Amino acid sequence: MYRLLTGTIVTLTMAMVLSTSPALATAGINSAEKKIVLQISDGSPKKQTLVLNVAKNLIKHYGIDNVKVEIVAFGPGLRLLFKDNVNSSRVQSLSTYGVQFSACQNTTRAMTKILGYKPELNEAAVPVKAGVARIIELTEKGYTLVRP
């Protein structure tokens, strides 16, 4: 229920925010002014909430067309992108607003060995070969790394 309510609230709130944002004046212009990569490598439940809140707030602050946000999950942080994670509806909701969720395949393989089966990931998760390498790649492209 929490997941449902949160997803609904986030979606509707963002819809309202975006409908009144000055950033919409530039809607249609796809050149993002700000590029941020958020790292989650910690299994803490609070970190999961925090990184999603930061992504939401960045979009709210800059406007959907003026910011690119990518969340890279690796290590214990990959749990955020598990299909049954309590935050899965928030993840899906944010992905509809352009936030990319990158899932480290190295971590997925390691977890598969531990679990004995491959963990199911959120449909919004995009596999990347290595989480850290993806962060380096993004920073070289001008992204700012933030570790909430």
Added chain:
Amino acid sequence: MYVLKKNALALACAILMGGVVITAQAANWTMLQGTEPAGNAPRIKVWGFIQPLYEKDTSKKNKYVGTPGNNFEMVAPKLLGPNFETQEGFNIRRARLGARGTGLPLDSNVNYFFLAEFGNNILTHDVGSAVRLTDASITLNHIPGARVRMGVFKVPTFEEGYQAIHVFDYINFTDVAQQMMMERYPNKQWTPNRNNTPGFANTDGDNETPFNGFNKPVGAFRDTGIQIFDSFMFGSWDTSYAAMYGNGNGVNLGDNDKNKDIYLYLSTEWVFGGKGPRRQGWKFFVWGQDGKRTLYNPNTPRAGGPGTDNEPGGRQEYNRKRYGIGTKFNNGLFRVTTEYLKGKGMIFLGPDNPTFTQTAPNGAGGCVAGNTDLPCPLLADGRDGESAGYYIDLGWYIPKTSWELDVRYDFYDRLTDAEKLAGPCAFNFEFKTLTVGTNYHLNKKSRITVNAAKRNYEAVECPDAGPGGNPNNNLEGVDMRYSVQLTHIF
């Protein structure tokens, strides 16, 4: 923008109206206590709470004490439990430390819950251990719609007992909860752990009024067993079920007889918002439990001794049934809770003898203290008795303040089927209590609770208080009880 709006609304509608059955995440007592958030729970979360308490009871002594049939200056409701030695003082009512989580955080299919009591209450006082394990369970979430929990934990039961005690809005339970639902476990031989002769030395060597003949911890609405349960969302409705099979022996962990208890619970809640213990919604629930208890009567010993099975003889079994229905409404501003509960068998009659009967005073009719059958005249018999009770609770969370105002009326009708067994009257008692209180929330984890309880207790089919033996002589002076409690959750 139009597209964005359309997408947002479409997504919201898809979630709300898609008709998809989504498993609820920790959204009610069954789920809150038995599961952890998937993909989110830590390996171990250490937690607990402390509840220091100050209480003052203004009840008066039995003014006829010393005359025939009036042996005690004070009965239990006039003294502060669990010690029953004073009418005013401080206590550490609860101090609990626990841990919960999922041992392997990658696998949300298995989680655990552990909690122990260090405070001074009827789980720990004079029952053999100052620390009591109250919860130790493992939940398996592999089967959709049928989670499995095994161990010792709170049984699915009435709201007052089922809720987490550290978010309980009052300090003391209602009488129907404290007497009918809070199970006591006598020793097998029915012998008193304390002699109930006035002036007789208690086990601790003093000469105080003897009470509380039980030598095992109370049930604390818990049992050891296995439970199948789950919770489902249908739109805004959160519907849960639980079915449990347990020892029927409270937190005593092991079993004391071959009988098992069955517990059933069903609830549905229209969820308004929020999460966790203080989620807002309107809940309806129904529950029941059924079991048997074994007692051994020392007055009918087994011929030739206990025998190879070590049974002393006089084995008797009694049904213990409890069931009820209720509703709770909480919209974040107002709270209304009401429950009706009924019990059949093993009705607790107060900490007099360590049994569920009341006998004539020591010496009367050849009675020996602690014996419950002949030659002691039996005045009341809760072993097959029936009781019922209800309460209504109202709460108001004063907007833009940290204050909460509470008022509760509770009624317990004990031994509704009482018949005159011996003595002057039937032992049908009515317990009526009006409690007013407030909670001041210092922060999300800390609060101060103040309660004042006006109690009116009466043996309804007995004469009014006066000369001669009469339960109303003991109950006449029951009066106000004031309580102040701090709660800090960590």
